[in-house]
Amino acid sequence: MPIANHHSAVPVTVDADKCIADKGCTVCIDVCPLDVLWIDESTGKAHMKYDECWYCMPCEADCPTDAVTVNIPYLLR
Amino acid sequence: MxxxxxxxxxxxxxxxxxxxxxxxxxxxxxxxxxxxxxxxxxxxxxxxxxxxxxxxxxxxxxxxxxxxxxxxxxxxxxxxxxxxxxxxxxxxxxxxxxxxxxxxxxxxxxxxxxxxxxxxxxxxxxxxxxxxxxxxxxxxxxxxxxxxxxxxxxxxxxxxxxxxxxxxxxxxxxxxxxxxxxxxxxxxxxxxxxxxxxxxxxxxxxxxxxxxxxxxxxxxxxxxxxxxxxxxxxxxxxxxxQVNPLLKDYNGPACAYVTGPLGGFTSNAFGERFIECDYWSGQMMLEFFKELESGKGPVFLKLDHLAEETIQEIETVLHTNERPSRGRFHDGRQVNYRKRMVEMHISEIxxxxxxxxxxxxxxxxxxxxxxxxxxxxxxxxxxxxxxxxxxxxxxxxxxxxxxxxxxxxxxELDKTLIEKELIRLRAPLERADGIPPEQMEYKVRRLVNDYLQPPKVSRRMEIGLERILSVRADLPLLKAGDAHELMRAMEVHSIVDCAEMAARASLYRTESRWGLYHYRVDFPETDEQQWFCHSRLYKDESGAMASGTRPIAPYIVSLGEDKDAYNQLRVKQAANA
Known part of the structure; x- marks a missing residue:
């Protein structure tokens, strides 16, 4: 079966001005239990690539520059 | 490879x-x-x-x-x-x-x-x-x-x-x-x-x-x-x-363990306590479920009668540990423990x-x-x-x-098993198209909710098993676009296995036990004659999913006069109430 693109609003936001992933930081990416945070190749910053969030918060708690915010996924709000 | x-x-x-x-x-x-x-x-x-x-x-x-x-x-x-x-x-x-x-x-x-x-x-x-x-x-x-x-x-x-x-x-x-x-x-x-x-x-x-x-x-x-x-x-x-009492729509427990010792409790819509003990057991969940479905439902976590400093203590624990996004969830709905009770529900299985x-x-x-x-x-x-x-x-x-x-x-390692597994691991990436893991996962989990969630009904579970097996037949169609999706695809294999296990195990034990956890509407009694045993689920020699029993090892601690205590969890009403 052919596969379509599928959009969803994701719960984790990363402040690109504060994020230092382009300087080699991978803290939020490392601690995510679901491995949904990745480096955006075009900006070098972290972003949420897959909408598979447990809103468990290590990414936000462990970020050294307070760049990450975990929101409650829209379906639960 | x-x-x-x-x-x-x-x-x-x-x-x-x-x-x-x-x-x-x-x-x-x-x-x-x-x-x-x-x-x-x-x-x-x-x-x-x-x-x-x-x-x-x-x-x-x-x-x-x-x-x-x-x-x-x-x-x-x-x-x-x-x-x-x-x-x-x-x-x-x-x-x-x-x-x-x-x-x-x-x-x-x-x-x-x-x-x-x-x-x-x-x-x-x-x-x-x-x-x-x-x-x-x-x-x-x-x-x-x-x-x-x-x-x-x-x-x-x-x-x-x-x-x-x-x-x-x-x-x-x-x-x-x-x-x-x-x-x-x-x-x-x-x-x-x-x-x-x-x-x-x-x-x-x-x-x-x-x-x-x-x-x-x-x-x-x-x-x-x-x-x-x-x-x-x-x-x-x-x-x-496992079925848990949770906040409605949020995956955090209502936390009887945290709030109970401080005076919080599980209540019905009228603010009344209906269970004697908030400790999680199947029997407690059955009373919870009955209240939820009754005219006194839904069920709530009641904290609004507590003193300000007690509520602050509860918030500090609940909003910083284990499920710290809980505070954000409440903020989004303007829920304040001081002002009103918090709606609860039961979890997925x-x-x-x-x-x-x-x-x-x-x-x-x-x-x-x-x-x-x-x-x-x-x-x-x-x-x-x-x-x-x-x-x-x-x-x-x-x-x-x-x-x-x-x-x-x-x-010496068994190489045939490894060769077979390497083929299974490669398949979702090698397909040109197929079913994305997310879609197949949604389908099988939706079937679990529709057919296996207690109260359990035999015919319904039989249909559920049939439908789960039809998803199993689709597993070779799983398509992964990248390594991350391959992980999800392999998880779908596990989820389908577990869904089938849940159905077969539930059909096997023809009695009710553990309160809501195994409440079979068409076998409502606990049958100590036939079913005072563990049930086994295993892969038999032909590779099929099989069931059996295992005797209970002799008790080393006798139960004494408290043996029925967990069957009396509902708060007793006075005869003239």
Whole structure:
């Protein structure tokens, strides 16, 4: 079966001005239990690539520059 | 890629799962035999993996001298599980509970103490006193991580184990899996294996419809249950689901354990207490379910009668530990504990011995029915184990696995199994199109909710099984676009396995037991004549999923006059009320 693109609003936001992933930081990416945070190749910053969030918060708690915010996924709000 | 193209890593003891039980097992092996080589494999990253990634707010099953005895605990958990327990395994936990608390204390885990310096025990269970708060429990994972470093345990993060390996004699001898970022296969040959892969938490669908809004950490997708099954291990009492009382739409527990000792309680719509005891048991969940569905429903967490400073204390614990996004969830709906009660609901189903009783069968040494394979934590069959049980059985399994590895002679891996698994692991990436893992997962989990969620009805479950098997037939159509989706695709295989297990186990036991967990509407009575036994689920010689029974080992603690206590949880109404 052919596969379509599928959009969803994701719960984790990363402040690109504060994020230092382009300087080699991978803290939020490392601690995510679901491995949904990745480096955006075009900006070098972290972003949420897959909408598979447990809103468990290590990414936000462990970020050294307070760049990450975990929101409650829209379906639960 | 064929068997000869994959590099084989050798280790003495392999631990699969780096959450709670796994790190304790790995550290225990090194404490016992520092020369043994230990590898800890983790699908995520051990720094923040498993059920307690953000910590834990208390011990739910602490047996502290002066407050409770191991015998009292074994008696209460036997009663809470309607008698279906392996008491020697419960006793092994109970006797090690206090030494483990002291060990964790010495490692720097903070438990609440009273003004005299004693552990500040709280009564939450129906009969005994076993709850020990740990309001500063957010650092547990950091403390475990330091121990792993100190003992030089080899940690392999972002690897998903997909099948256990065996030698030509049938002993477990390692695992095969994939790197979740590169899709590269990995083979680890080990003399003994400890599995600690957590609950099967992604069988059912949360009411929100959000696939990852599960009660359990959704990384715990039942991979361990599936792997143990395919390796020939027995699973026990899977029909005794885990179903939890949660905040409506949020996966956090209402936390009777935290709020109960401070005066909060589970209430109906009229603000009335309807259960005597908020400790999670199937019997309590049945009363919860009845109230929820009645004219007095829905059910609420009631805190609005408490003093301001008490509510602040509750908020501090609930909004910083275990599920810290809870405060944000409440803010989004303008819910304030001071102003109104918080709506509750019941969770999706799962397999989790942490709160319930089902899982891979283990005895009091942590051994499964397959030589060389041990299991601990939420996936193993020791009931009501919670975090402290995961630590204790991690320790027990570490000791048992270390001894097994010490004595193991040379062995040859079974190559046919590996070749077959390499084909299964490649298939979703090689297909040009097909079904994305998310879609297949949604479908099977929606079927679980529609057909398997209790109250259980035989004909409905039979249809459910049929429909689950039709999804199983679709598994070869799974299409993964990248390594991440390949991980999800392999998880779908585990989820389908667990869904089928849930259906077959539930159909097998033709009685009702464990309150809501196995409430069969068309077999409403508990049948002690026929069903005072464990149920087994296993792969038979033809490769089919089979069921059977296992006798209950003779009790070492008798139940006495409290034996029906958990069947009387509803608050009694005065005759003239």
């Amino acid at each position: 064929n068997f000869d193209d994959v590099a084989i890593i050798d280790t003495d003891v392999l631990v699969i799962g780096g959450g709670t039980a796994g790190p304790m097992a790995a550290v225990t092996v090194k404490e016992r035999y520092p020369d043994l080589d230990v590898t800890l494999l983790e699908k995520a990253n051990v720094k923040r993996s498993g059920a307690i990634s953000m910590g834990m707010d208390g011990l739910n099953n602490a047996i502290v001298p002066g407050h409770a005895t191991p015998e009292q605990y074994v008696r209460e958990i036997t009663i809470a599980n309607d008698g279906i327990v392996h008491q020697p395994a419960l006793m092994a936990y109970a006797q090690r509970s206090y030494p483990m608390i002291e060990k964790l204390d010495s490692w720097g885990v903070h438990f609440q103490k009273d003004e005299t310096g004693d552990y500040d025990m709280k009564k939450v269970h129906h009969l005994g006193t076993y709850v020990l708060p740990m309001p500063e429990g957010h650092n547990v994972k950091k403390i475990l991580y330091r121990r792993l470093r100190r003992h030089r345990v080899k940690v392999e993060n972002r690897y998903q184990a997909t099948r256990l390996l065996k030698d030509t004699a049938g002993n477990v001898s390692g695992m095969i899996g994939i790197n979740t970022r590169t899709a590269e296969p990995i083979i680890i040959r080990a003399k003994a294996v400890v599995m600690a892969t957590g609950a099967a938490g992604r069988i059912g669908l949360p009411h929100s419809g959000y696939l990852f809004g599960t009660y359990e950490n959704p990384a715990n997708s039942g991979d361990g249950h599936a792997m143990a099954y395919h390796a020939g291990a027995d699973l026990a009492n899977l029909e005794c689901y 799962g397999f989790c011995s942490g709160h319930s009783a089902s899982g891979v069968w283990v005895d009091e040494t942590g051994a499964t029915t397959v030589p060389g394979l041990y299991a601990a934590g939420d996936m193993a069959s020791v009931p009501h184990n919670y975090m402290l049980g995961a630590f204790v059985y991690g320790q027990i399994c570490g000791e048992s696995a270390a001894d097994f590895a010490q004595q193991r002679s040379e062995f």
